[in-house]
């Protein structure tokens with residue numbers, strides 16, 4: 001066997017612990033003194049699919065908080081790889097933290113050049129439910145038929161569903177099926193975690209002195225305009241995991257989870273789970289440990305319940321593919337809503353006539369985060385009060401949410417628009433009642449200036 005040149009293509013698996021793809025890539029590259037290229041391509045899917053079939057509802061510039069979270073995640077990953085004697089290569093080669101013009105050669109072409117220059121023999125990729133990303137992988141695979149492709153499950157609790165055709169139509173049926181057939185409710189049963197590689201094979205020799213591709217530490221932080229609790233990267237994910245499960249918050253989660261604005265009132269794991277800097281299996285093991293050592297109650301069960309929603313939408317996205325982005329979703333009929341520039345802008349800028357909605361939208365713009373209750377309120381307003389095409393709302397969330405996840409985002413929007421997995425059909429929230437229940441004293445609206453009608 002000749003020397004292997006292995007390319008590990010990171011996407012939503014930005015970690016070194018419990019990363020089966022990275023471990024396997026390292027193992028195969030180690031044989032016969034091979035080489036390992038660890039690469040992150042920022043807009044592989046965008047350059048290939050979204051831009052060529054450009055949809056009108058697609059907002060292509062990533063919001064500031066989301067970008068910052070991603071940069072921090074990549075910097076942290078690079079540091080971990082360096083400790084293991086490798087480094088992260090970032091494509092396209094322009095600096096993420098500045099507004100420099102993008103490189104004239106797009107990311108996909110740069111990736112193809114890298115593969116050719118180094119005569120890559122094997123590519124390692126984690127499974128994803130991201131339809132556009134999977135399309136991009138197919139194009140790449142078609143371009144390089146001689147390369148061996150390897151894919152591993154890294155982002156879900158279950159490696160495979162027996163068949164996506166068998167995915168239950170509703171979440172409740174899915175949950176019951178999982179709870180009946182898997183032993184994941186048993187607190188004694190730990191999921192197997194893939195060990196971290198002890199060291200990594202080196203980069204190809206001619207890359208060692210070439211700094212062009214290397215991911216450089218960014219100075220993004222100093223631009224942050226608000227105090228932030230979310231910091232991207234595996235190290236921050238682990239420290240949040242430790243601090244959350246050292247606190248009493250898990251034991252009261254079910255009663256506090258609907259709070260609009262309190263750090264400990266929901267788990268806040270979503271952003272790290274979304275880009276894979278936290279493994280959902282590590283999280284579930286930690287939850288079970290808490291149940292063994294501290295308390296197992298309705299609240300701890302409900303954390304599992306919510307993680308199952310994430311799981312459900314993952315399989316839902318893999319089942320319905322591009323239908324995830326269709327106006328009529330998986331249903332027979334299209335909604336009666338439409339595009340309206342003025343109403344869309346009012347919603348985006350938080351200048352509607354609904355203070356609770358405005359406050360949530362200001363919070364999203366400033367922090368990149370919004371509570372689940374907030375998301376339901378603003379999405380319901382978007383669809384029902386403002387009568388807008390739900391895909392513009394989903395796309396705006398995609399641009400700004402630090403926890404943006406293709407399956408959870410588009411799946412939840414479809415659900416609320418009545419074109420998805422909801423057996424009850426379209427759900428409309430009474431905004432007045434929601435305000436009375438979740439912000440009775442107006443503290444949240446005041447904090448996020450929901451009464452301010454113009455920016």
Ligand SMILES: Cc1cc2nc3c(=O)[nH]c(=O)nc-3n(C[C@H](O)[C@H](O)[C@H](O)COP(=O)(O)OP(=O)(O)OC[C@H]3O[C@@H](n4cnc5c(N)ncnc54)[C@H](O)[C@@H]3O)c2cc1C
Nearest residue numbers: 266267268269270306307310372375403404405408409412
């Ligand atoms: C319109 C809309 C869009 C959404 N877009 C996203 C998105 O892009 N990315 C994302 O991760 N979540 C999304 N969600 C789901 C949910 O709002 C967030 O996961 C949650 O608010 C994140 O905060 P948390 O980690 O404190 O959640 P917690 O309440 O602590 O829940 C624990 C974990 O369970 C999962 N989870 C909880 N609720 C849901 C749900 N409804 N669907 C799927 N997974 C869930 C998340 O991984 C979360 O971290 C969306 C919900 C709505 C209504």
